[in-house]
Amino acid sequence: MYNAGKIIFGLLIFLALVTFPFYNNIGKVSAKPEPKIDTPEIQKLPENERKCVEPKDFMRGEHMQMLNDWRDSVVREDNGIYMSSQGKQFNMSLQNTCMKCHSNKKEFCDKCHNYMAVAPYCWTCHIQPKENKS
Amino acid sequence: MKIFFPLVIVMILVLLVFAGIKANLYFLFGVVIPYAALAVFVLGFIYRVLKWASSPVPFHIPTTCGQEKTLPWIKQNKIENPSSALGVIIRMALEVFAFRSLFRNLKTELRDGKIVYGSEKWLWAAGLAFHWSFLIILVRHLRFFMENVPVVLKTIEGLDSFLQIGVPLFYMTDAVILAAVTYLFLRRLYLPQIKYISLAADYFPLFLIFGIVLSGVLMRYFFKVHIVGVKILAMGLVGFNPDPKILSEIGAIFYVHLFLLSILFAYFPFSKLMHLGGVFLSPTRNLSNNSREVRHINPWNYPVHVHTYEEYENDFRDKMKKAGIPVEKE
Numbered sequence: 202m203y204n205a206g207k208i209i210f211g212l213l214i215f216l217a218l219v220t221f222p223f224y225n226n227i228g229k230v231s232a233k234p235e236p237k238i239d240t241p242e243i244q245k246l247p248e249n250e251r252k253c254v255e256p257k258d259f260m261r262g263e264h265m266q267m268l269n270d271w272r273d274s275v276v277r278e279d280n281g282i283y284m285s286s287q288g289k290q291f292n293m294s295l296q297n298t299c300m301k302c303h304s305n306k307k308e309f310c311d312k313c314h315n316y317m318a319v320a321p322y323c324w325t326c327h328i329q330p331k332e333n334k335s
Numbered sequence: 336m337k338i339f340f341p342l343v344i345v346m347i348l349v350l351l352v353f354a355g356i357k358a359n360l361y362f363l364f365g366v367v368i369p370y371a372a373l374a375v376f377v378l379g380f381i382y383r384v385l386k387w388a389s390s391p392v393p394f395h396i397p398t399t400c401g402q403e404k405t406l407p408w409i410k411q412n413k414i415e416n417p418s419s420a421l422g423v424i425i426r427m428a429l430e431v432f433a434f435r436s437l438f439r440n441l442k443t444e445l446r447d448g449k450i451v452y453g454s455e456k457w458l459w460a461a462g463l464a465f466h467w468s469f470l471i472i473l474v475r476h477l478r479f480f481m482e483n484v485p486v487v488l489k490t491i492e493g494l495d496s497f498l499q500i501g502v503p504l505f506y507m508t509d510a511v512i513l514a515a516v517t518y519l520f521l522r523r524l525y526l527p528q529i530k531y532i533s534l535a536a537d538y539f540p541l542f543l544i545f546g547i548v549l550s551g552v553l554m555r556y557f558f559k560v561h562i563v564g565v566k567i568l569a570m571g572l573v574g575f576n577p578d579p580k581i582l583s584e585i586g587a588i589f590y591v592h593l594f595l596l597s598i599l600f601a602y603f604p605f606s607k608l609m610h611l612g613g614v615f616l617s618p619t620r621n622l623s624n625n626s627r628e629v630r631h632i633n634p635w636n637y638p639v640h641v642h643t644y645e646e647y648e649n650d651f652r653d654k655m656k657k658a659g660i661p662v663e664k665e
Contacts, residue, residue, distance in 0.1 A: 203634065208388040211615060212381055219377055222480035222573040231482055231570040234563060262559030262586075269502035313563055318484035318492075322499065 234316040237308040242301055254285050254298070265321075268295060295327050304330040338524075341539035345546050345595070352594045353587060361582035364590045365568060372597035379604025380612060387616050393633040395626050398619040400439070404628070418625045430620055434463055458522065465515035468508035469544075471495060472551075475506075479569040501556070509552050516545050540608055543599050550592040560586035 202208060243251055253260045254267070271293040274280045283291040292298050303309045306329055314320065355364050401412025417423045429435040442455035475492055478484045496504035520541050523533045554560050564585045571577035603609065615621065648655070648662055655662050 202385065202388045203391050204388065208384065211612075212384060215380065215384075215612070216377070219373075222477065223575075225481060226570070226573050229482055229574075231567075231574065233567055258561075261561055261563070265502045266559065272502075317562060317566060318478045318489060319503075320489075321502075 234312040236310070236312045237305055238303070240302060240304045240309075242304060252287075253302075254283070254289075254291055256286075268299070268323075271295070295323065296330075300330045305332060306330055307332055337533060337535045338538050341535050341542050344539065345542040348595060348598060349546065349591055352591045356587045356590055359583075361590075362579060364594055365582045365585075366572065366577050366579075368597045369572060369593060372601040376600040376603050379601075380609070383604050383609050384612050384616070387613070391634045392618045392622070393635070394631050395622040395624060396618050397622045397624045399624050403624055417623050418628065419623060423621060423623050427615070427621055431614060434459055434466075436620075437462060457518070461515045461518040461522075464511050465519060468512040468515065471508045472506075472512065475508075479566050480573050482570070503555060505556070509548070509555075512548050513545075513552070516541060516548065520545070536607060540599070540602070540606060543595055543602070546595045547592060547599065550588055550595065554586075554588050554592060558586070558588050560589045565589060 238251070255263075260267075271283065272295075274283075275293050281293045283293045285291060300306065310321075352364060397417075399416040401415025402409060403416045404411045404418040411418065413419070413422045414425050414429070417426050426435070437459045438456070440455045440458055442453045444451050444453065471491060474488065475495065478488055478492070481488075492506075495506045495508050498505060498507065520538075523529050523537060523541075561584050564581045567578055567581045568585065571581070599608075603611075645663075648664065652662055652664075
């Protein structure tokens with residue numbers, strides 16, 4: 202091998218970059234986010250009706266899309282009533298619908314979002330539910 | 336043929352994923368193949384670099400385009416024709432970060448019977464747009480691999496989604512990379528000279544990268560997957576402790592994304608994509624132009640073996656005498 206010093210130095214940098222996610226996580230335990238749904242509003246519902254606007258699997262993936270659609274529908278089309286696939290009606294509102302049931306933003310929305318490192322900018326205008334700081 | 340063969344291969348790869356998902360091969364596509372691809376990538380990359388490093392570069396052969404260092408009253412172009420290590424580093428940095436040599440790309444045309452040269456910056460612009468958005472996208476993905484995402488990554492992501500279009504926020508790099516890859520492909524298709532020299536090995540990485548970007552875009556904006564599940568899987572992979580339960584919850588399109596990426600990684604060391612490492616090892620770029628200042632000694636035949644007349648005569652004295660040729664020593 203020629204120029205061994207420089208070659209090995211370069212390869213070490215390459216290895217350090219490629220394996221970064223591996224050694225960066227050594228000794229760290231990664232906890233899955235467990236959003237809590239034990240809010241008073243949800244507890245009030247009868248056991249078999251403790252459901253979200255749409256089925257859970259759908260909400261998990263599509264809730265941001267749904268919020269965007271709701272926003273457009275309310276702000277641009279002046280239509281504030283959402284008909285769910287279960288045939289239930291909901292008032293399309295971030296604060297008055299989602300956050301009424303999910304009044305525990307820190308224990309619910311933020312659990313996932315912090316894990317994913319997303320910070321929805323909605324709360325610069327919309328008011329967060331009042332919670333005990335924990 | 337040169338176009339359709341790689342296109343069909345990429346399509347087959349995509350269909351393979353759907354078939355695998357149908358057959359419940361989640362562990363294969365979610366864990367085994369990604370690990371194997373990464374191993375091939377790292378080992379193959381090191382192998383290629385070591386192979387290159389085993390070829391001697393006896394003389395300094397930079398291709399320069401500026402005044403060489405010479406008499407004190409003639410101004411040297413220290414970057415285009417470097418004579419010091421610092422100059423080389425700056426020149427390399429310009430090459431790696433700004434594609435300096437591609438910036439000089441010229442178009443040659445015959446106009447009214449005369450050859451004319453014009454500047455041709457589109458390839459440079461598209462190449463730069465492609466590589467930078469690829470890098471930003473790669474760096475952005477690190478958030479799937481870390482528990483506490485550092486501010487730098489959040490800032491990059493914030494800048495990339497700065498337009499705040501839609502929810503989930505639209506990333507500018509997604510559009511830029513799609514446009515750039517499309518341009519780089521159409522260029523090969525429409526320019527006759529480029530089409531003539533393009534091989535299947537040129538189209539294949541383009542299609543593969545296009546497939547990766549497209550599946551990523553579809554997954555983010557259109558067919559949503561269980562993103563939290565993706566991160567749980569990714570964290571499991573980097574901790575060598577993947578959670579098999581999460582695999583089936585994520586969604587097929589994610590596996591298309593991951594599988595095409597794995598193929599890209601595994602293919603990387605054996606393809607032209609190795610220019611990632613190669614750019615640093617290009618003797619026409621990474622050497623200083625000091626051939627007149629420093630004596631460069633050829634490593635493979637130094638000290639030069641010379642055969643003197645005396646030795647020659649020693650070898651053949653008998654025969655020379657027999658033939659009547661005069662010799663210096665009896």
